[in-house]
Amino acid sequence: MAKIIIDGNEIEVPAEYTLLQACEQAGAEVPRFCYHERLSVAGNCRMCLVEVKGGPPKPTASCAMAVKDLRPGPNGEPPVVLTNSPMVKKAREGVMEFLLINHPLDCPICDQGGECDLQDQAMAFGIDNTRYAENKRAVEDKYIGALVKTTMTRCIQCTRCVRFTTEVAGVTELGAIGRGEDMEITSYLEQAMTSELQGNVIDLCPVGALTSKPYEFTARAWELTKTESVDVMDAVGSAIRVDTRGREVMRILPRLNEDVNEEWISDKSRFIWDGLKTQRLDRPYVRHQGKLKPVSWSEAFMTVAAHVKGKKGSQIGGIIGDLASVEEAYAFKSLLETFGSHNLDCRQDGSMIDPAWGRASYLFNAGITGIDHADAVLIIGANPRKEAAVLNARLRKRWRQTGLPVARIGAPADLTYTCTDLGASLSVLADIEAGKGDFAAVLQAAKHPLVIVGHAALKGSDAKAVLAAAARLSQREGWNGLAVLHHAASRVGALDLHCVPSQGGLDARAMSKANAVDVLFLLGADEIDVDLGAFVVYIGSHGDRGAHRADVILPAAAYTEKSGLYVNTEGRVQRGYRASFPPGDAREDWAILRALSEQLGTGHQLPFNSLNELRAFLFKDYPALAELDQVHAHSAAGIDALIAHKGAFAAQPLEPLFADFYMTNPIARASAIMAECSALASGHVAMAAE
């Protein structure tokens, strides 16, 4: 720790702190453009100048000067930093004037207007006219992908985007060519960026040089209603803010949540919103002579009731999709229970994971913050870059900090960090357990080993054996490194509710076979092909695979249109809030189930009339779900039986879980932006294969 006097207040900070960090700790605000906490220090914007006594006798860039580099005063008094002296003010005004020489005065037509760092700081340090009569510098706009629009004359060369893509996203694609007065930010030969996190450069850009292409010229920051919510595109549960105008979702931005997504979100989370407006189911439909016909709610319910009537529990089944909230999964399960049906499954991807093995058997037990302590990582059948892009950035961060050894069993993939490829067959796992191979030794020596298991490795009959081996490899005193990486936002919540077949019930794959059940309810389940035979009732928001197969469609709300709980892959219960309303006649899923239950006759009626009542029932049955934003460490004690299990591993190579990152759910498939990204990405794949 070192003492330092900032604006007259003496504080004590770690010696390796930069002056900027120390100033922030002392409560002094320091303007900045290039400095960002999560990126390396560039020190090129000079906006964070402060006056230092005990350092160089000139204004000092506080982001790049460490507290320990300052000298004490002649009598040993601590170094003095001034952030509001006349010298500092003049220096910052000078910097601002330089920045504004070439920055266009186009705020009225700039999408960043109203949320622009340069605009804000010019209010504090700018002058109201210019001393320069010369022409401003003009820079050609660059193409850097389908998501980020560039207006390069606005660029102030802070290089945050270059540092982000190189350091966090792990793709060295952006750079600054022609360094000097003609410096321009561009991707190599103006190729599209290939990162799943590229949208974050829009937030990072302190000016309007990089803005959102899909959001271009559609809304102003101050006319949007902001709703803080949770993302459902993957099982990370990133904190998001949904910006709406009227009923329309205009954009989605990340929120800060250090424990989950830091301040990044993936492109799928950010740019999905145009999918919320297309392919929507806005009225109930019933299939009549092979064609779907719009009907009223009561007709639709009566059709369902007529088909359900007299059916035994075993003839009825239900599959929960990937985007369902805990409440609707609970209502869905309760409804099926009234029939005595045990055919319920939330694992439409065919995963064999089973909550009966203990809660710790299906969670990312170490927690997402646990990655920051890991000292060896084995990834089994997961591609974190595609299945949880933000979590992958965290793994990359740890790898950059410590050279984290990572090995992977699964189909080859580029994870943006060095990763030993152990082949695609699970049989390697037996060798690692036996201590064979270099990586087995690394894992054994690790104090905090993390074994990440993806659903690609949990689809076979050897799922239990894989989990057991992973659990055995990852246990240490006070550390449970078994980390199951889910890709579906609904999955952990539904597993917490035991939404899996019980007492001989059929699982999702069995139910989808012809004539396995007579009536099949799909709660937003679109990733499974249901064979002809069963009468399919689809409750969901988009006209996707499930709706195409359905005999009755009950239109429901998408995730931005309802309040709901989601449990992320580490078991963190988070609450999403309603930002807008579902279109047309569509209703919230739980309300549809409640209304349907009314029509199905006595004995099927669900006991709650409002979401709060539903939650009261839910929390009574599952008290753990009432604890918002909490992660409970699960020791290995709960999964003793699993750990003791031994079984053989299948020899055939693992397949990737999904081929296309941008097309994993019905909202994404309805999104034109995601379609464009997908086309670009497949182009990249084709190029790589040549």
Add this chain to the structure above:
Amino acid sequence: MAVRRLAPQEVQPADFAFTAENLAWSQTIIAKFPEGRQASAVIPLLWRAQEQHDYWLPKAAIEYVAKMLGMASIRVLEIATFYSMFNLEPVGKYFIQLCGTSPCRLNGAEKIIKVCEERLGPQKHVTKDGNFSWLEVECLGACCNAPMVQINNDYYEDLTVESFNALLDDLAAGKPVKKGSQSGRVSSEPKTGATTLTDESLFDGSVVGQWKDRFAAEQKKLAEAAAAAEAKAKE
């Protein structure tokens, strides 16, 4: 300075590879740097690639060097666009870099520029015969001999319109030319001839070794003084 971009697609070669000799040389350069720091070799390698490829760097060479050093192509492009010594577009057989900074300006660089414009056309433009192209550059560090140009690897100094025209004529005709000062002075001596170190004995070898005699005399003197002091003390 103007924005530096890669040459248009039409003139870009399909691919680039070092000759066997350059490849071996580049390995020795890369080996100078510790493991993991091979990227440090990027400038020498780009330079050699430029020398091999008629003094300009095509896109293929940038990618070749990037691949060789395990760097991202954009990183190498950043370097190639930063240093004006890397030519991104084709240059003439005689590539004239004309110094246009203050000392040369004061001594008539503008006249030389005019000659270039009249004889060779605008900057960054290769003459029809492929012999010449020229570029105004910042100070080349030969201010004493202003105005000056660099043609390929050599300096041509103390230029006048006449001597520069003659130089271009000779180059175009393939005649041998005189490097360095064109006015006849040696290196960067004063124009009016040398004013110091003019004593001829400095150069005829007669003073070589004289310091030894002087040194021995001084030593002897010191020894005598010491002996005298000793004798006096004994008395």
